[in-house]
Amino acid sequence: MRTQVAIIGAGPAGLLLSHLLAVGGVDSVVIETRTREYVESRIRAGILEHSTVELLESVGLGARLRREGDEHRGIYLQWPAERHHIDFHELVGRGVWVYGQTEVQKDLGQARDAAGQQVVYDVRDTTVHDPAEPYVTFTADGVATRLDADVVVGCDGSFGPTRSAVPGQTWQRTYGYSWLGVLAAVAPSTDELIYAWHPDGFALNSMRSPTVTRLYLQVPAETDIAEWSDERIWDALATRLGHGQDGWKLTRGPIMEKSVLPMRSFVQAPMRHGRVFLAGDAAHIVPPTGAKGLNLAVADVALLAPALVALLREKDPRLADEYSDRALRRVWRCTHFSWWMTTMLHASDDPFDAQLQLSQLRWVASSTAGATGLAENYAGLPIGF
Ligand SMILES: Cc1cc2nc3c(=O)[nH]c(=O)nc-3n(C[C@H](O)[C@H](O)[C@H](O)COP(=O)(O)OP(=O)(O)OC[C@H]3O[C@@H](n4cnc5c(N)ncnc54)[C@H](O)[C@@H]3O)c2cc1C
Numbered sequence: 392m393r394t395q396v397a398i399i400g401a402g403p404a405g406l407l408l409s410h411l412l413a414v415g416g417v418d419s420v421v422i423e424t425r426t427r428e429y430v431e432s433r434i435r436a437g438i439l440e441h442s443t444v445e446l447l448e449s450v451g452l453g454a455r456l457r458r459e460g461d462e463h464r465g466i467y468l469q470w471p472a473e474r475h476h477i478d479f480h481e482l483v484g485r486g487v488w489v490y491g492q493t494e495v496q497k498d499l500g501q502a503r504d505a506a507g508q509q510v511v512y513d514v515r516d517t518t519v520h521d522p523a524e525p526y527v528t529f530t531a532d533g534v535a536t537r538l539d540a541d542v543v544v545g546c547d548g549s550f551g552p553t554r555s556a557v558p559g560q561t562w563q564r565t566y567g568y569s570w571l572g573v574l575a576a577v578a579p580s581t582d583e584l585i586y587a588w589h590p591d592g593f594a595l596n597s598m599r600s601p602t603v604t605r606l607y608l609q610v611p612a613e614t615d616i617a618e619w620s621d622e623r624i625w626d627a628l629a630t631r632l633g634h635g636q637d638g639w640k641l642t643r644g645p646i647m648e649k650s651v652l653p654m655r656s657f658v659q660a661p662m663r664h665g666r667v668f669l670a671g672d673a674a675h676i677v678p679p680t681g682a683k684g685l686n687l688a689v690a691d692v693a694l695l696a697p698a699l700v701a702l703l704r705e706k707d708p709r710l711a712d713e714y715s716d717r718a719l720r721r722v723w724r725c726t727h728f729s730w731w732m733t734t735m736l737h738a739s740d741d742p743f744d745a746q747l748q749l750s751q752l753r754w755v756a757s758s759t760a761g762a763t764g765l766a767e768n769y770a771g772l773p774i775g776f
Pocket residue numbers: 399400401402403404405422423424425430434435436437438492514516517546547548549550551552572652670671672673679682683684685688
């Protein structure tokens with residue numbers, strides 16, 4: 392097989408990149424280890440930044456999002472006995488959209504189908520060869536296949552093989568806790584997300600649709616999900632989110648899915664080696680507190696697609712040469728914001744830290760300067776920031 396751009400991974404970064412390349416007149420083939428059904432039902436992120444929505448709309452991927460997604464003006468910040476609304480629209484003139492990653496993935500899949508895009512699912516043994524004249528080998532339906540390309544892009548997430556084909560420096564931070572994420576078949580108890588600091592641990596009340604609630608609890612790293620019955624989860628959520636506080640009630644419902652998400656920060660640089668590029672989680676991971684992972688993946692490919700179009704169609708390497716540095720500027724900004732939100736909101740055993748966190752939360756909730764910093768980062772900086 393031969394194509395201009397071989398894309399490894401059919402997550403949001405990979406499928407969106409193939410879409411943007413097609414808009415620019417560049418061919419690609421996408422390969423993916425999982426089945427399409429698995430990829431489209433994977434419960435992950437659900438908050439889209441303003442610039443992510445604008446980009447999706449600009450390439451014909453915004454119709455269902457506008458119809459079924461929910462625009463939020465801001466978030467609530469909470470600690471025991473207090474809840475404050477941070478109004479992003481008022482502070483920075485833009486908000487965020489609640490629209491599940493599963494839905495983004497389905498929209499991308501349908502758009503790629505309509506364009507006749509080749510996406511090979513269920514492959515095995517993906518290997519990237521020769522960064523100067525790259526090709527990818529893999530097995531599909533038991534047949535060993537070689538895919539030659541002008542460029543290979545690793546959109547293969549944090550455990551994919553492309554990262555190791557791109558030598559460079561790495562930075563990482565682990566946190567001593569994880570999130571227990573729950574998807575419940577019940578209408579959200581809140582109009583906008585509630586980020587709650589509590590001495591028992593952080594809790595987040597999010598949502599995916601008018602009938603589906605997404606909730607998270609801070610739990611110790613390495614937590615065994617079997618230790619958390621549905622009842623224990625709801626009790627902890629009720630305590631940490633302040634059920635009964637000022638008349639607010641957390642409505643319980645059937646839990647459809649629960650899983651433990653490790654929290655870590657990771658950045659690899661550069662995001663390019665020869666003609667092999669990295670985008671999305673393949674190059675960087677953020678803890679989900681700032682809702683940045685999916686948005687960063689989108690921002691990377693929004694920079695990479697025009698760079699590859701210029702490189703392959705006009706033989707102009709300038710944008711491709713700048714890609715890694717430009718993408719990493721935004722990656723580090725979001726890495727800092729995600730770390731900041733995480734360390735401000737998660738309980739530790741240190742009582743001094745707890746006082747600092749509460750002081751920080753009070754400042755953010757009461758000072759326009761503090762709230763604006765949060766709003767600007769959460770609603771999202773421009774893609775080329
Ligand atoms: C388990 C998990 C839960 C998350 N939950 C949240 C959340 O609750 N809130 C939030 O804001 N963010 C969350 N995130 C972050 C967000 O979902 C990611 O940042 C986003 O999916 C990044 O998109 P991506 O396309 O770069 O990577 P991915 O979505 O990971 O896509 C990478 C794709 O590459 C494929 N792949 C891997 N190896 C190979 C191979 N060898 N050959 C071919 N294909 C391969 C994978 O199967 C996958 O489909 C979560 C991430 C993970 C991993």
